Amino acid sequence: MADATVQSPSLQAQRLVRPVAGAEEWAQRLLILLLGTWLLVTVLVPLSVLFRKAAENAQGQFIGLANFAAYFRDPALVQSIYNTLTVALISTFITILLAFGFAYAITRSAIPFRSFFRSIALVPLLAPSLLPGLALVYLFGNQGILKSWLFGHSVYGPIGIVMGEVFFALPHAVMIIVTALSAADQRLYEAAESLRAKPSRIFWTVTLPGCRYGLVSATFVVFTLVFTDFGVPKVIGGQYNVLATDVYRQVIGQFNFQMGAVVGLLLLAPAILSFAVDRLVQRKQVALLSARAVPYQVTRRPRIDAACLILCVLVSIFVLSILGMAVFGSLIKFWPYNLSLTLSKYNLGALGTVGWGALWNSLIMASLVALVGTIIVFCGAYLVEKTKTWPWARSAVHFGAMIPLAVPGLVLGLAYIFFFNAPGNPLNVIYGTMAILVVNTVGHFYTVCHLTAVTALKQVDNEFEAVSASLKVPFYKTFWRVTVPVCLPAILDIAAYYFINAMTTVSAVIFLYSSDTKLLSIAAINTDDAGNTAIACAMGTIIVMVSATARVVQLIASRKLHARTQAWRNR
Amino acid sequence: MANGSGAQPYLRIRNVDKFFGGFQALKDVSLDVYPGEFVCFLGPSGCGKTTLLRAIAGLDFQDSGMIEQGGKDISALPPAKRDFGIVFQSYALFPNLTTAENIAYGLVNVGKDKAAIAARVAELVALVSLKGQERKYPAQLSGGQQQRVALARALAMSPGLLLLDEPLSALDARVRLHLRAELKQLQRRIGVTTIMVTHDQEEALAVADRIVVMNHGVIEQVGTPQEIYRAPATAFVADFVGHMNFLPGRIGEEGQVRVGAIALQADLAGTKAASGDQVMVCLRPEDVQVRGLQPRQSNVLQAEITELEFLGSFCRAELRLDVADNLELAADFSINAMRDLNLAIGMSISVALPPDRLRVFDAGTQAHG
Known part of the structure; x- marks a missing residue:
C-alpha cells in the first residue's frame, strides 16, 4: 500500500463517512414513522391505557393493586380462574393429541384423500366460535339428539366448552403441526433404518424431536386461544364462568370497567407467556432443514395406515357433524317437535333492521378490513423487510407488529373503550362508527398477516432495490411494478385471511359496535341470548357460507393468476 | 492503460x-x-x-x-x-x-x-x-x-x-x-x-x-x-493463485536457502529475512525441471516418485526428496516427458529447482497451507 502510515485521530475523524439521505430515503423514513404511529395508536397506547385503568378506581384515582386485591377476595371470580385453567388445559391436551395424530396421518401415512382430510380440518376457521356452541346445544343439549351419550351430565358447562374449543382450536394446531412434520429429511429416516432402529425408536428419536418446536408452538397457541375464547363459553358455558365471560359481564352487565380491566390483564397473562415462548422457539426452528434435505417419502405401513385412516375419519365426522348440526338446526321448523325443513330462519328481515342490516354491516366491515388491512400490512412489511434506512426504527416496528398476536380480542376491545372513548381524545369521533371496528380488527389480526407478508417478501431477491437504484428507478416504482405483482398470491392470502376473520370475529368488536354497526356474528350471539337458537344457527351458517365463498374466490383468483400474470413462474 | x-x-x-x-x-x-x-x-x-x-x-x-x-x-x-x-x-x-x-x-x-x-x-x-x-x-x-x-x-x-x-x-x-x-x-x-x-x-x-x-x-x-x-x-x-509448493527452510550465506540438508540458490530480493531466519521457499509444480538437466546446474536434487495423478495434458507427480525426511514436492510433468523418461511410481529421478523460479517468503505468513 502506498501510504500505510498511521493517520492521526483527528484526520481519521474528518474522514468518517456520513451517508447523505436522498428524498427517497426520507420518504421511506416518513412512511416508517407513519406505520409506527399507526401501530402505537391502534395497539400499544390503548393497551397501556388498559393497564392504567386496572390500577384506578371508578373516579379515575390511582389505587395501585387495590382492584386486584378486591378481585382475589371474591371467591366467585377466583373460581373463574380455576375454571378457565381447567377447560383450557383439558381442551389443549385433547386438541394437540388429535391434531398431532391427524397431522401425522396427512403428512406421513399412505392413506387416501389426504388433502381432502386436510381441508376438512381447516373448515372450523370459517365459522365464528359461537357456532360449535350452538351445534352442541342441538347435539347434547336438554333436547339434544345425542343427549344420552353424556350419561346424565349436562353439556352446559365444562363438557360443552371443551368439545366446542376442540373444534375451534383444531385447525390452528393442525396447521402448525403439519408444517412442522412436513419439514422432514428423508435421509435421517434412511440413516435410522440402516442402523436397524425399530419403527417405534425412529418415531421417538427422529419424528418427535423433528417436530417438537411445532408441538410446543401449537400447544401454546391452542392454550391461549382457548383461555381467551369468548364465543364457545358464552353459548354453551351455562353457569360455568370463565375469565372471558367474566370480562363481558363486568363491563356490559355491571359497567364495572376497572374490574373488567383487571380480568382483561389476567387474560393477557398466558398470551404473553406463550408469545415469549413462541419467539424463543421460532428462533431455534430456523435452521432445522438444510437446502440439501431430501423430502420425506411416504411408505405403506398397513397397520399404522389403518389407524391413521380411522383417526382421520373420526375427526372429520366430529368436525362435519358439528358444522352440519348447526346448519341442520337452522333448517328445522321447531326443534324438537316439528322436524320439517324450512328456510324461514334465514329470513333475517323478520328481525327488523338488525337482520339484513347486520349482514350488510359484516360484509362492509370485512371488505374494508381486507382492503385497508392488506394495504397497511403489505406496505409495512415491505418497509421493514426491504428498505435499509433506520434499522432501529424498522426493528421497533417489526416488534410492534408482533404484539397483537399476544393480545386476546376481548382485551383489545376493552382497551379500545378506554382509549377511544376517553372524553379528551380527539380520536373519539370514530367511537361507535364502522371505522373503529375496522381499525380494531385490522390491529387484532395484524401479526399473522404481517408474518405472511414478510415470509413472501423474504423469498423475493434482496437485490431488486439495489438494481433499481443503479438504474435510477425510485423504490416505489419497483415496489409497484415488481414487488407487488410477484407477491400477489400472498397478498390475496392476506386479504382473504383478514376478510374471513372480520366475518367471524366476536370477541374484540363486542365492546365496540353500536346499534348502527351491529355485525352478524354479534347479532347471532344476541339472538341466541334471546333464546332463538335456530336463527342464531342460520346467522352462523350465513357467516360460514360467506367465509367459504371468500376462500373459494381467493383460491380461484390465485389459480387464475398462476395461469395468467404469473406465467413467468412456469418454465 | x-x-x-x-x-x-x-x-x-x-x-x-x-x-x-x-x-x-x-x-x-x-x-x-x-x-x-x-x-x-x-x-x-x-x-x-x-x-x-x-x-x-x-x-x-x-x-x-x-x-x-x-x-x-x-x-x-x-x-x-x-x-x-x-x-x-x-x-x-x-x-x-x-x-x-x-x-x-x-x-x-x-x-x-x-x-x-x-x-x-x-x-x-x-x-x-x-x-x-x-x-x-x-x-x-x-x-x-x-x-x-x-x-x-x-x-x-x-x-x-x-x-x-x-x-x-x-x-x-x-x-x-x-x-x-x-x-x-x-x-x-x-x-x-x-x-x-x-x-x-x-x-x-x-x-x-x-x-x-x-x-x-x-x-x-x-x-x-x-x-x-x-x-x-x-x-x-502465492498460495491462493495457482498451485504452489511450500518448503520450510532457513536463510543461509550468500543468497542461499537451506532446506533440510541442502543449500538452494534462490533470489532473496523479495524478502527482508536475515541470515538464520525461518523462511518458506515456494515453487510452482510446473517449474520443477526434469528434462535437459545440465551437469553443472544448481539446485539439482534426487527424488523418488511416490504418486502420479493423470490430469489429461499433464501428470501431477508427488516427489519425496532424498535430502530431508518428510519433504514432499508436487511437480507437473508433460505427457511428453512422462513418455520420454518412462516415469513411473517408485522411480528415482533427478529434478532441478530453477533459482529464478524459487520465491522466498518469511515463515508463518502462509495463508491456508
Whole structure:
C-alpha cells in the first residue's frame, strides 16, 4: 500500500463517512414513522391505557393493586380462574393429541384423500366460535339428539366448552403441526433404518424431536386461544364462568370497567407467556432443514395406515357433524317437535333492521378490513423487510407488529373503550362508527398477516432495490411494478385471511359496535341470548357460507393468476 | 492503460475502513482504477472483496475513507446518485418482466420515447446475443441467458462503471468458461471500466487486466495476471493463485536457502529475512525441471516418485526428496516427458529447482497451507 502510515485521530475523524439521505430515503423514513404511529395508536397506547385503568378506581384515582386485591377476595371470580385453567388445559391436551395424530396421518401415512382430510380440518376457521356452541346445544343439549351419550351430565358447562374449543382450536394446531412434520429429511429416516432402529425408536428419536418446536408452538397457541375464547363459553358455558365471560359481564352487565380491566390483564397473562415462548422457539426452528434435505417419502405401513385412516375419519365426522348440526338446526321448523325443513330462519328481515342490516354491516366491515388491512400490512412489511434506512426504527416496528398476536380480542376491545372513548381524545369521533371496528380488527389480526407478508417478501431477491437504484428507478416504482405483482398470491392470502376473520370475529368488536354497526356474528350471539337458537344457527351458517365463498374466490383468483400474470413462474 | 501511465484514475479509493460490529471487513484500503480497465477483486470468502464492491456502489457505506469516481467524491452519496451498472450473482432479474422489459427497466423511467427505447433494447439484445429471447420471462431462460439479460440491463444506461458481483459463479462449468470469454470481449469492445468480484483465481487470471488480491480486509497485491502468478508479493498470494509448493527452510550465506540438508540458490530480493531466519521457499509444480538437466546446474536434487495423478495434458507427480525426511514436492510433468523418461511410481529421478523460479517468503505468513 502506498501510504500505510498511521493517520492521526483527528484526520481519521474528518474522514468518517456520513451517508447523505436522498428524498427517497426520507420518504421511506416518513412512511416508517407513519406505520409506527399507526401501530402505537391502534395497539400499544390503548393497551397501556388498559393497564392504567386496572390500577384506578371508578373516579379515575390511582389505587395501585387495590382492584386486584378486591378481585382475589371474591371467591366467585377466583373460581373463574380455576375454571378457565381447567377447560383450557383439558381442551389443549385433547386438541394437540388429535391434531398431532391427524397431522401425522396427512403428512406421513399412505392413506387416501389426504388433502381432502386436510381441508376438512381447516373448515372450523370459517365459522365464528359461537357456532360449535350452538351445534352442541342441538347435539347434547336438554333436547339434544345425542343427549344420552353424556350419561346424565349436562353439556352446559365444562363438557360443552371443551368439545366446542376442540373444534375451534383444531385447525390452528393442525396447521402448525403439519408444517412442522412436513419439514422432514428423508435421509435421517434412511440413516435410522440402516442402523436397524425399530419403527417405534425412529418415531421417538427422529419424528418427535423433528417436530417438537411445532408441538410446543401449537400447544401454546391452542392454550391461549382457548383461555381467551369468548364465543364457545358464552353459548354453551351455562353457569360455568370463565375469565372471558367474566370480562363481558363486568363491563356490559355491571359497567364495572376497572374490574373488567383487571380480568382483561389476567387474560393477557398466558398470551404473553406463550408469545415469549413462541419467539424463543421460532428462533431455534430456523435452521432445522438444510437446502440439501431430501423430502420425506411416504411408505405403506398397513397397520399404522389403518389407524391413521380411522383417526382421520373420526375427526372429520366430529368436525362435519358439528358444522352440519348447526346448519341442520337452522333448517328445522321447531326443534324438537316439528322436524320439517324450512328456510324461514334465514329470513333475517323478520328481525327488523338488525337482520339484513347486520349482514350488510359484516360484509362492509370485512371488505374494508381486507382492503385497508392488506394495504397497511403489505406496505409495512415491505418497509421493514426491504428498505435499509433506520434499522432501529424498522426493528421497533417489526416488534410492534408482533404484539397483537399476544393480545386476546376481548382485551383489545376493552382497551379500545378506554382509549377511544376517553372524553379528551380527539380520536373519539370514530367511537361507535364502522371505522373503529375496522381499525380494531385490522390491529387484532395484524401479526399473522404481517408474518405472511414478510415470509413472501423474504423469498423475493434482496437485490431488486439495489438494481433499481443503479438504474435510477425510485423504490416505489419497483415496489409497484415488481414487488407487488410477484407477491400477489400472498397478498390475496392476506386479504382473504383478514376478510374471513372480520366475518367471524366476536370477541374484540363486542365492546365496540353500536346499534348502527351491529355485525352478524354479534347479532347471532344476541339472538341466541334471546333464546332463538335456530336463527342464531342460520346467522352462523350465513357467516360460514360467506367465509367459504371468500376462500373459494381467493383460491380461484390465485389459480387464475398462476395461469395468467404469473406465467413467468412456469418454465 | 493497465498501469495507468500518465492517465488519471477513474476511481480513487483512499483509506477505506468498514466495520461489521467488532469485525473489521476493510482495513485502510486504497486503490486506483483507470479508465477502461477490467479489474478483478480476488480472494477467499470473507476477505472483504464484496464489501469493497458494495461500498463503491453505495449499497453499504464504508465507515471512513474516500471514494472518488470521475473526479467527484461519491463517498456519502446514495446508490441512486452514483453512476454504475451492477450484475449480482443471483442476477436479480425481475421475474414478472420479459427480457426486453427487464433491459428497458431503467430507460423507461428516464422518459425516453418508445422508439428510442426499442432501438436501445434491440442494440443491447444484439450486444449480448439474445436475439429471439426478448419476450421470454427469466424463468424460461437458461442460467447463461439470464446472466446476459442482467448484463444488458446493467449496461442499458451506459454507466461509467460496471460492477460484477460473482456474476459467473451460479453457472455450470462449461457455460462459465464460455461466458467469461464473451464477457472479456464485450468489455473490451465497449470499453467500460469494470470491476468484477470473484473467488475463482482461474477466472480472474483469464479476464482481468489487473487483479486485486485481498485477504482479511487488506489488499495483498495489485498487479497484472502475469505479475500475480509469476511474482506473488506475499505467501498468501502465492498460495491462493495457482498451485504452489511450500518448503520450510532457513536463510543461509550468500543468497542461499537451506532446506533440510541442502543449500538452494534462490533470489532473496523479495524478502527482508536475515541470515538464520525461518523462511518458506515456494515453487510452482510446473517449474520443477526434469528434462535437459545440465551437469553443472544448481539446485539439482534426487527424488523418488511416490504418486502420479493423470490430469489429461499433464501428470501431477508427488516427489519425496532424498535430502530431508518428510519433504514432499508436487511437480507437473508433460505427457511428453512422462513418455520420454518412462516415469513411473517408485522411480528415482533427478529434478532441478530453477533459482529464478524459487520465491522466498518469511515463515508463518502462509495463508491456508
